[in-house]
Amino acid sequence: MKNEAFAAEKHPYLKLFLSMLEISAFTFGGGFVIISMMRKRYAREYGWLNDQEVLDMTAIAQSAPGALGVNSAIIFGYRIAGLPGVFLSLLATVIPPVVIISLITFFYERFVNNEVANIVLQVMRAGVAAVIADVVIDLGKAVFETKNLLNIALMLAAFFALSVFKVSSLWIIAAALILGIASSLKGGKQ
Amino acid sequence: MIYLELYGIFFLIGLFSFGGGYAAMPWILSLAVEQKGWLTLSEYADLTSIAEMTPGPIGVNAATFVGQKMAGLPGALFCTLGCITPSLIIVLLLALLYQRYRDLGVMKNVLFRLRPAVVSLIASAGVTILLLALFNAASYKEVSLTAVRPVEACLFLVSLLLLRKTKISPIAVLLLSAAAGTLLYLFL
Structure with missing residues (x-):
């Protein structure tokens, strides 16, 4: 596997490590925020991946057990730079939480009850929601632009199932998987 | 040996938590809190808010917190390693499959x-x-x-x-x- 855009960088591995470190250190709110950040960074800013690959890898990260942030670091790292990329990305993803949590365990009661910390956490959500909304607008627009009615219906139905009926995300992945296999059996082309 | 035990329990937690970091929390409750008694219930409640309030994947945050309480920094490292090992194996396998068959x-x-x-x-x-x-x-x-x-x-x-x-x-x-x-x- 060769990633030409990655190989053309001056210090590719350093750039990968530092960007993963930065994303892990500043991303509050878990997996999908991390994925939104990675997509913005690696598909938009660095041009190492395209949007389709990002979605494929998100599906894979979501179908495997474990923390979504960890899983996406593994697969993004692999796709960008092979096995060395996996280990660099994992290391970079794990270092900030290990350091921060280790420090916090010593005074966590004060931290949890701290007024300012709670205000920061609450207002932080607005920015996090904006980051995700930005990514969803781009990716959703791309689905509409395929003009594939089944996919558009699938996207909207899945959204309602998830956010209104609280269906587990694993069922959504399974349903899309079955639809994909079914359209292959029918001999359908995309 | 406490380090191996921490590693083993968090390996299981990582393996069972389908659907992201939040899915790990009930497993931490049943394995680390109820079965092993590593945390009290109120520490578990604190853990939930701390894992949310700090950056990084929630599963890693939780593993570090428990490991640090039980056995300091080495404990934190063993728990974190435990919870990422299943991910590493399974995601790498899926990545290889994706790489090989995505044009099929x-x-x-x-x-x-x-x-x-x-x-x-x-x-x-x-x-x-x-x-x-x-x-x-x-x-x-x-x-x-x-x-x-x-x-x-x-x-x-x-x-x-x-x-x-x-x-x-x-x-x-x-x-x-x-x-x-x-x-x-x-x-x-």
């Missing part, structure tokens, strides 16, 4: 249908956070339009505008909006 007809069709579903997954995670931010509501049922929090609503709109119309990095937007919001709350 069936695989192409499956991926073509998976992409819109994944957009919905991301969108629904976003809506959950947005409702919390703007209405402090856990689901759309609790939303009342009169309870909208004006500071957060402005922060959301300005942040989104910056992300769409400028080239400012999302991390900078996140930090700027958090700083602006905190100042507004402290001084208004």
Whole structure:
């Protein structure tokens, strides 16, 4: 596997490590925020991946057990730079939480009850929601632009199932998987 | 030996938690709290809020917290390693399959249908956070339009505008909006 855009960088591995470190250190709110950040960074800013690959890898990260942030670091790292990329990305993803949590365990009661910390956490959500909304607008627009009615219906139905009926995300992945296999059996082309 | 035990339990937690870091929390409760007694229930409640309040994947945050309490920094490292080992093996296998077969007809069709579903997954995670931010509501049922929090609503709109119309990095937007919001709350 060769990633030409990655190989053309001056210090590719350093750039990968530092960007993963930065994303892990500043991303509050878990997996999908991390994925939104990675997509913005690696598909938009660095041009190492395209949007389709990002979605494929998100599906894979979501179908495997474990923390979504960890899983996406593994697969993004692999796709960008092979096995060395996996280990660099994992290391970079794990270092900030290990350091921060280790420090916090010593005074966590004060931290949890701290007024300012709670205000920061609450207002932080607005920015996090904006980051995700930005990514969803781009990716959703791309689905509409395929003009594939089944996919558009699938996207909207899945959204309602998830956010209104609280269906587990694993069922959504399974349903899309079955639809994909079914359209292959029918001999359908995309 | 405590390190191996920590590693083993968090290996299981990592293996069983399908659906992201939050899915790990019930397993931590049953394995680390109820079965092993490594945390009290109130420490477990604190762990939940700390894992949310600090950056990084929630599963790693939780593993580090328990490991640190039980056996200091080495404990934290063994727990973290334990919870990422299953991910490493399974995701790498899937990555290899993806690499090898993504141009296959069936695989192409499956991926073509998976992409819109994944957009919905991301969108629904976003809506959950947005409702919390703007209405402090856990689901759309609790939303009342009169309870909208004006500071957060402005922060959301300005942040989104910056992300769409400028080239400012999302991390900078996140930090700027958090700083602006905190100042507004402290001084208004």
